Amino acid sequence: xxxxKPKLKLAVxxxxxxxxxxxxxxxxxxxLLDILAHAxxxxxxxxxxxxxxxxxxxxxxxxxxxxxxxxxxxxxxEHMAHVLRRKSRILVAYGSCAYLGGIPGLANFYTxxxxxxxxxxxxxxxxxxxxxxxxxxxxxxxxxxHIPSFYNDVLTLAQVVDVDYFIPGCPPQSERLVEVFMxxxxxxxxxxxxxVIGASSKVxxxxxKRKKSDKKGITRFYRPWEVTDDGMTCLNEQGxxxxxxxxxxxCGVRCVEGNAPCRGCYGPLDGIGDAGTRILSAIASMLxxxxxxxxxxxxxxxxxxxxxxxxxxxPGSKLRRKVS
Amino acid sequence: MPINDEAxxxxxxxxxxxxxxxxxxxxxxAEYAAKLPNVVLSRDYKYMCSDPGQExxxxxxxxxxxxRIVVASCSPLLHENTFRNATAKAGINQFxxxxxxxxxxxxxxxxxxxxxxxxxKDLVRAAISRVVFHKALEKKKVPVNPDVLIVGxxxxxxxxxxxxxxxxxxxxxxxxxxxxxxxxxKFDKTFPTLDCAACILTPKMSAVLKHPGITLxxxxxxxxxxxxxxxxxxxxxxxPRYIIEEKCVGCFACIDACIFKEAKFSDEFNEGLSKRKPVxxxxxxxxxxxxxxxxxxxxxxxxxxCPQSCAKACDxxxxxxxxxxxxxxxxxxxxxxxxxxxxxxxxxxxxxGYGRYPNVYTSLEVERLVNASGPTGGNVVLRDKTRPKSIxxxxxxxxxxxxxxKWCSRVCCMYSLKLAHLLKEHTDAExxxxxIDMRTPGKxxxxxxxxxxxxxxxxxxxxxxxxxxxxxxxHEKGKLVIRAEDTLIGMxxxxxxxxxxxxxxxxxxxxxxxxxxxFNISCSNEGFFLERHPKLAPVETFTDGIFIAGACQGxxxxxxxxxxxxxxxxxxxxxxxxxxxxxxxxxxxxxxxLCCGCQVCINLCPYHAITFDETKSVSHxxxxxxxxxxxxxxxxxxxxxxxxxxxxxxxxxxxxxxxVE
Numbered sequence: 001x002x003x004x005k006p007k008l009k010l011a012v013x014x015x016x017x018x019x020x021x022x023x024x025x026x027x028x029x030x031x032l033l034d035i036l037a038h039a040x041x042x043x044x045x046x047x048x049x050x051x052x053x054x055x056x057x058x059x060x061x062x063x064x065x066x067x068x069x070x071x072x073x074x075x076x077x078e079h080m081a082h083v084l085r086r087k088s089r090i091l092v093a094y095g096s097c098a099y100l101g102g103i104p105g106l107a108n109f110y111t112x113x114x115x116x117x118x119x120x121x122x123x124x125x126x127x128x129x130x131x132x133x134x135x136x137x138x139x140x141x142x143x144x145x146h147i148p149s150f151y152n153d154v155l156t157l158a159q160v161v162d163v164d165y166f167i168p169g170c171p172p173q174s175e176r177l178v179e180v181f182m183x184x185x186x187x188x189x190x191x192x193x194x195x196v197i198g199a200s201s202k203v204x205x206x207x208x209k210r211k212k213s214d215k216k217g218i219t220r221f222y223r224p225w226e227v228t229d230d231g232m233t234c235l236n237e238q239g240x241x242x243x244x245x246x247x248x249x250x251c252g253v254r255c256v257e258g259n260a261p262c263r264g265c266y267g268p269l270d271g272i273g274d275a276g277t278r279i280l281s282a283i284a285s286m287l288x289x290x291x292x293x294x295x296x297x298x299x300x301x302x303x304x305x306x307x308x309x310x311x312x313x314x315p316g317s318k319l320r321r322k323v324s
Numbered sequence: 325m326p327i328n329d330e331a332x333x334x335x336x337x338x339x340x341x342x343x344x345x346x347x348x349x350x351x352x353x354a355e356y357a358a359k360l361p362n363v364v365l366s367r368d369y370k371y372m373c374s375d376p377g378q379e380x381x382x383x384x385x386x387x388x389x390x391x392r393i394v395v396a397s398c399s400p401l402l403h404e405n406t407f408r409n410a411t412a413k414a415g416i417n418q419f420x421x422x423x424x425x426x427x428x429x430x431x432x433x434x435x436x437x438x439x440x441x442x443x444x445k446d447l448v449r450a451a452i453s454r455v456v457f458h459k460a461l462e463k464k465k466v467p468v469n470p471d472v473l474i475v476g477x478x479x480x481x482x483x484x485x486x487x488x489x490x491x492x493x494x495x496x497x498x499x500x501x502x503x504x505x506x507x508x509x510k511f512d513k514t515f516p517t518l519d520c521a522a523c524i525l526t527p528k529m530s531a532v533l534k535h536p537g538i539t540l541x542x543x544x545x546x547x548x549x550x551x552x553x554x555x556x557x558x559x560x561x562x563x564p565r566y567i568i569e570e571k572c573v574g575c576f577a578c579i580d581a582c583i584f585k586e587a588k589f590s591d592e593f594n595e596g597l598s599k600r601k602p603v604x605x606x607x608x609x610x611x612x613x614x615x616x617x618x619x620x621x622x623x624x625x626x627x628x629x630c631p632q633s634c635a636k637a638c639d640x641x642x643x644x645x646x647x648x649x650x651x652x653x654x655x656x657x658x659x660x661x662x663x664x665x666x667x668x669x670x671x672x673x674x675x676x677g678y679g680r681y682p683n684v685y686t687s688l689e690v691e692r693l694v695n696a697s698g699p700t701g702g703n704v705v706l707r708d709k710t711r712p713k714s715i716x717x718x719x720x721x722x723x724x725x726x727x728x729x730k731w732c733s734r735v736c737c738m739y740s741l742k743l744a745h746l747l748k749e750h751t752d753a754e755x756x757x758x759x760i761d762m763r764t765p766g767k768x769x770x771x772x773x774x775x776x777x778x779x780x781x782x783x784x785x786x787x788x789x790x791x792x793x794x795x796x797x798x799h800e801k802g803k804l805v806i807r808a809e810d811t812l813i814g815m816x817x818x819x820x821x822x823x824x825x826x827x828x829x830x831x832x833x834x835x836x837x838x839x840x841x842x843f844n845i846s847c848s849n850e851g852f853f854l855e856r857h858p859k860l861a862p863v864e865t866f867t868d869g870i871f872i873a874g875a876c877q878g879x880x881x882x883x884x885x886x887x888x889x890x891x892x893x894x895x896x897x898x899x900x901x902x903x904x905x906x907x908x909x910x911x912x913x914x915x916x917x918l919c920c921g922c923q924v925c926i927n928l929c930p931y932h933a934i935t936f937d938e939t940k941s942v943s944h945x946x947x948x949x950x951x952x953x954x955x956x957x958x959x960x961x962x963x964x965x966x967x968x969x970x971x972x973x974x975x976x977x978x979x980x981x982x983x984v985e
Contacts, residue, residue: 202920203961216923216924234922273976278963285958
């Protein structure tokens with residue numbers, strides 16, 4: 001393909017991530033070829049063997065777009081966030097973890113000590129009789145060892161560096177990525193800095209085809225396996241806890257289309273500071289019951305409320321973490 | 325601290341004489357506020373609410389080009405309007421004003437001046453952080469429909485209806501029973517003047533009927549109410565009488581002609597002490613003078629095999645056996661609820677033997693017995709037609725009692741005295757009043773008690789334990805024995821009597837809760853309708869344009885009920901005469917761009933202000949109905965609902981200001 005303009009330079013990096021976001025980039029399938037027709041991938045740890053030092057050597061602002069996925073949970077993540085910010089023209093928080101903290105962010109319900117105790121002392125699959133915890137620096141016979149230091153808090157990318165755009169999702173819909181990328185390639189007007197892109201400005205319910213009424217009347221909550229979904233009625237109206245009412249649309253209501261409740265990975269709409277309290281008050285508003293006992297009974301049927309309502313958003317919320 | 329470069333705040337702290345200045349260091353608060361961002365001017369002053377205080381705001385606004393005003397003083401309930409008006413006069417939108425209550429929230433509730441001052445500073449900081457994000461808002465004006473609905477045709481409803489209709493306004497008076505008159509129509513005499521109740525009531529009843537401004541809808545109930553102050557839409561269901569009201573002249577030929585030669589069904593008006601036929605009129609002066617058929621006892625309705633002798637006897641063809649309930653829609657601007665009370669059910673105090681011993685009566689039954697138009701023509705006889713020689717009247721049955729109702733019913737002492745007097749007059753029996761405390765507050769009431777003390781009526785101070793027919797000596801045989809502690813002589817007494825009268829208390833009507841829901845008002849704990857303020861707004865409710873009067877608000881005697889009816893009528897007339905209502909702009913509105921149509925908000929709204937627009941698939945809030953409670957705002961997952969004066973940024977800035985120095 002003839003190239004008039006120079007190719008864009010593209011980087012993909014993972015912080016505290018599961019790898020799913022990188023896979024979602026791969027999930028563009030043959031569209032990757034289109035992307036590569038317009039861009040060189042200059043850094044992508046999951047796919048290319050390029051060292052951190054190589055990136056550090058790149059001139060500042062030399063990368064056009066960096067998709068940073070994963071939260072910032074240790075000194076390595078933070079270091080790379082700063083490096084990539086410096087090297088990139090456009091830094092995108094890609095996926096729920098970089099955007100709001102995501103699943104790793106649930107660790108903010110615990111302290112670093114609690115996490116270490118669980119992982120290095122109590123884990124069922126562990127054999128660590130001396131209860132050895134990792135140390136950031138250590139003297140061994142081979143010399144002085146450094147490993148990244150583990151933070152007490154999981155942070156969102158924007159809590160560490162200036163971020164240009166946010167693409168939500170766990171992982172983001174690959175189609176959305178291609179759309180956003182092609183917009184940039186085609187020189188479309190870039191959205192306002194700080195915008196959430198590749199998603200809708202309304203909540204899931206707006207796109208959800210299930211029947212909704214003003215009769216919510218939830219008397220108890222069910223986990224999906226506990227009831228037979230009729231396939232047509234709003235899941236919340238059936239007592240199946242669905243985060244749709246307070247979750248940004250843009251994924252194509254994929255979970256609900258697959259008859260599973262929305263878990264909230266696209267996060268809240270613009271201007272909503274705290275996704276957890278927003279969905280909590282929306283769900284609480286659907287409860288039926290006049291007496292405190294009835295309401296308590298209904299609420300007691302929610303398994304892990306904090307983890308449910310803040311599943312993807314704890315570090316990025318007003319609540320941010322559990323205060324110990 | 326959140327900053328808005330446009331905002332120029334003028335801050336004033338009020339000494340409130342010594343009320344605030346004694347416990348809060350006002351000068352230090354004023355100096356502190358002067359240094360806060362956006363604050364252009366900060367002053368303290370002795371009485372901000374005084375004319376010079378308000379003038380000061382006006383002058384400062386001009387000189388210092390202020391565009392936000394914050395006053396730290398008393399409760400917004402007291403003076404928010406004062407300062408909003410001053411702000412408006414200063415040429416600033418009145419909603420660019422914020423009030424800080426440092427009197428009730430700081431000076432009055434603390435004893436440490438230093439800490440109270442710190443708290444006042446915190447509250448001031450919060451208000452200043454908030455006010456910079458206020459937006460200019462306008463109050464909306466809505467015209468008031470001058471027609472009035474009055475629900476309940478007892479003495480309160482009748483008085484209010486006449487008051488309002490005499491002022492030239494149209495009144496719809498809805499009464500659930502076949503006649504107006506309420507409980508007062510059952511009474512013989514009224515205390516303390518011993519006026520004949522019927523003599524003073526029936527002229528009012530007929531005045532209601534004849535008044536060109538009053539539409540009387542008897543035997544009707546309000547089924548639904550929609551709308552808001554000044555503009556209510558009301559659905560009234562008229563129950564079938566099976567008589568065409570306009571044709572009946574009240575000749576009663578049909579009653580004589582009824583296939584039942586003898587009356588054999590319990591007569592509600594006479595408290596079941598007499599019988600009536602299926603076609604009947606509650607009492608001779610019933611208003612309207614229209615008979616009705618009780619379809620539960622009428623042979624035609626039960627078997628379809630009645631020759632309909634009643635209808636044949638009617639020379640005006642007023643009978644219509646096919647009548648169905650008819651629902652009529654009314655449009656009114658204000659509503660008065662005068663739905664009254666119900667007497668305590670004496671069977672709930674089984675230790676007094678009501679329903680078990682035939683000669684235990686309720687006070688209301690005795691009202692009928694002593695009444696010349698009652699079942700015995702005013703001849704007080706027991707159920708076996710003998711005349712009682714001794715009568716015990718037990719006060720506080722279902723009042724001042726942990727087991728039943730805790731409240732004092734206010735009328736029982738007085739009507740018990742009245743009944744004692746009337747029974748003495750009618751029977752010359754020995755009368756014993758058993759009372760806990762004699763409560764006679766009211767004009768001429770204590771004097772009436774004095775009069776009774778001189779009439780040879782016995783008064784025994786103590787709560788009655790039980791009424792039984794268990795005789796322990798010859799003297800008690802065949803009598804009802806009232807066992808009570810006499811606290812004045814300090815012993816338990818047994819008084820054998822022929823007749824026991826239970827002075828039953830006043831309770832909320834059995835349908836009070838249903839009425840409350842239909843009209844969207846509140847009830848207090850005991851179930852009476854809740855007034856907006858117990859002292860300063862006794863006939864208003866929390867729903868604008870809906871007023872309450874009479875015993876539906878709490879136990880009350882006739883003069884108090886009539887006075888309240890007058891007050892409620894005046895409130896309604898004031899609203900009507902103002903021509904329009906101003907609506908607070910602290911209402912919520914929906915951003916249709918964000919609304920996803922999930923409809924969570926709709927049923928949450930306690931005022932039914934939200935509807936769903938099927939075509940656009942979004943919800944809509946009627947601002948005229950919205951009271952700004954904020955429930956929907958919290959519920960909206962999309963954050964599509966915003967409430968004026970309580971926008972997220974305003975609230976969060978306020979919290980920030982409160983927490984961060």
